[in-house]
Amino acid sequence: MTASSALQTAPSGRSHAAHARDWLAENLKGRLRIDRAHEIPVTLQELVDFEVGMHAAGLAGITWPRAYAGHGLTLREHLEINREIGLAPVPNSVNSIGKELAGPIILAICNETQKAEYLPAILKMQAIWCQGFSEPGAGSDLAGLRTRAERTADGWRINGQKIWTSGASKSQRCLLLARTGTAEDRHKGLVLFAVRMDTPGLEVREIRSIDGHRHFCEVFFNDVIVDEADMLGAPDEGWAAATRVLSIERATNRMYRSWRFQSELEHLIDACRTDARAMALLTPYSRQLAQIRVEVELLKGHVETLVETLLSGGQIGPRGSFPKLYWSESHQRFAQIGWEIVSRFPPGVDGPLRDIRARMEAVYFASRAETIYAGTTEIQLDIIAGRILKLQKAA
Numbered sequence: 001m002t003a004s005s006a007l008q009t010a011p012s013g014r015s016h017a018a019h020a021r022d023w024l025a026e027n028l029k030g031r032l033r034i035d036r037a038h039e040i041p042v043t044l045q046e047l048v049d050f051e052v053g054m055h056a057a058g059l060a061g062i063t064w065p066r067a068y069a070g071h072g073l074t075l076r077e078h079l080e081i082n083r084e085i086g087l088a089p090v091p092n093s094v095n096s097i098g099k100e101l102a103g104p105i106i107l108a109i110c111n112e113t114q115k116a117e118y119l120p121a122i123l124k125m126q127a128i129w130c131q132g133f134s135e136p137g138a139g140s141d142l143a144g145l146r147t148r149a150e151r152t153a154d155g156w157r158i159n160g161q162k163i164w165t166s167g168a169s170k171s172q173r174c175l176l177l178a179r180t181g182t183a184e185d186r187h188k189g190l191v192l193f194a195v196r197m198d199t200p201g202l203e204v205r206e207i208r209s210i211d212g213h214r215h216f217c218e219v220f221f222n223d224v225i226v227d228e229a230d231m232l233g234a235p236d237e238g239w240a241a242a243t244r245v246l247s248i249e250r251a252t253n254r255m256y257r258s259w260r261f262q263s264e265l266e267h268l269i270d271a272c273r274t275d276a277r278a279m280a281l282l283t284p285y286s287r288q289l290a291q292i293r294v295e296v297e298l299l300k301g302h303v304e305t306l307v308e309t310l311l312s313g314g315q316i317g318p319r320g321s322f323p324k325l326y327w328s329e330s331h332q333r334f335a336q337i338g339w340e341i342v343s344r345f346p347p348g349v350d351g352p353l354r355d356i357r358a359r360m361e362a363v364y365f366a367s368r369a370e371t372i373y374a375g376t377t378e379i380q381l382d383i384i385a386g387r388i389l390k391l392q393k394a395a
């Protein structure tokens with residue numbers, strides 16, 4: 001890896017896109033590439049090192065202020081760089097919750113001391129964050145959450161349970177949403193914390209998913225004491241902050257997504273082109289794949305429109321549901337088609353067909369969850385119907 005510890009931005013005279021493309025061509029090698037089948041999976045440490053390099057090269061923390069180890073560029077440059085990240089076979093960040101959800105909310109509601117403590121540690125990969133919102137009885141209905149935060153002489157005492165906490169077992173901090181009153185208070189009395197994952201009384205249990213990974217976790221809080229200094233914003237501001245986090249998660253998180261989607265589609269077609277038997281399996285789907293290609297283009301346009309809205313000072317609010325609904329449904333249809341094709345390859349294929357089979361398998365499993373996390377399809381439709389079309393909820 002050529003990354004230096006000094007922050008780099010695009011050398012003058014070259015576009016950020018060209019700089020990102022060159023850096024990725026130079027540094028994205030071997031087991032880091034998600035377009036290859038690997039005998040030995042990439043390790044967490046390799047991913048962390050790669051992300052440290054991306055940040056140093058100016059490909060992460062793009063819009064964050066320089067005072068907090070960011071690069072101080074605009075969302076337009078973020079988009080420019082993310083197009084290249086999407087087109088290259090870059091693994092998803094292991095700290096995407098830190099970089100894309102916790103970071104923006106910290107910038108919006110935290111004090112200077114908190115910003116200086118949390119933000120550089122996220123970009124330098126010294127603190128991986130997880131998101132402790134969902135509970136066994138509170139997923140779609142997040143306002144039903146029951147995890148309690150009581151003020152004590154030592155700070156706050158937390159009791160309760162979270163579930164589906166992605167990456168909790170490898171995280172150093174949890175963006176926790178808890179309540180100061182009772183569950184009947186619903187949206188009132190909610191508060192956000194940055195909880196250290198090594199605090200006594202906090203227990204993480206991994207959940208094994210169908211793809212064999214242990215990415216999800218349950219997180220239990222038994223008399224966990226959190227310092228007052230780790231409360232984010234004010235008590236009672238938690239709901240507004242949480243909905244802001246969800247809007248970011250739906251609208252601008254992983255901005256490279258549409259370009260990644262395009263590269264998966266092109267990879268599938270290119271790999272099948274290398275073998276007449278594979279091409280014969282793909283051809284019956286050609287109209288559906290053409291339809292998918294159009295959807296990719298619409299998604300790209302939508303992301304670009306959102307960026308322009310934000311750059312001109314506009315808010316996204318409930319319109320964050322548009323891209324979430326559209327990309328998750330479209331990508332799930334594509335993943336189903338891709339999986340149907342690669343699962344019919346003859347056993348023992350090698351080279352490009354082996355690579356695309358491994359990739360489509362991972363894409364297919366991941367896609368099953370895409371219409372659930374960040375709010376399910378039904379919830380997005382209800383948000384659009386209720387808050388944009390001002391319609392009453394269907395029975």
Ligand SMILES: Cc1cc2nc3c(=O)[nH]c(=O)nc-3n(C[C@H](O)[C@H](O)[C@H](O)COP(=O)(O)OP(=O)(O)OC[C@H]3O[C@@H](n4cnc5c(N)ncnc54)[C@H](O)[C@@H]3O)c2cc1C
Pocket residue numbers: 130131132133134135136137138139140141163164165166167369370372373374375376377378379382
């Ligand atoms: C891959 C993945 C990663 C995740 N990571 C995290 C994480 O890091 N942190 C975190 O806090 N959470 C995480 N989640 C949890 C996620 O936010 C919830 O799964 C999601 O909000 C749905 O909640 P639920 O699972 O409790 O399902 P439920 O809310 O019980 O929904 C079950 C079904 O009922 C439907 N439904 C529910 N309410 C309504 C309604 N009012 N109208 C119509 N239909 C309705 C839903 O659409 C769904 O089909 C993750 C989930 C997945 C799949």
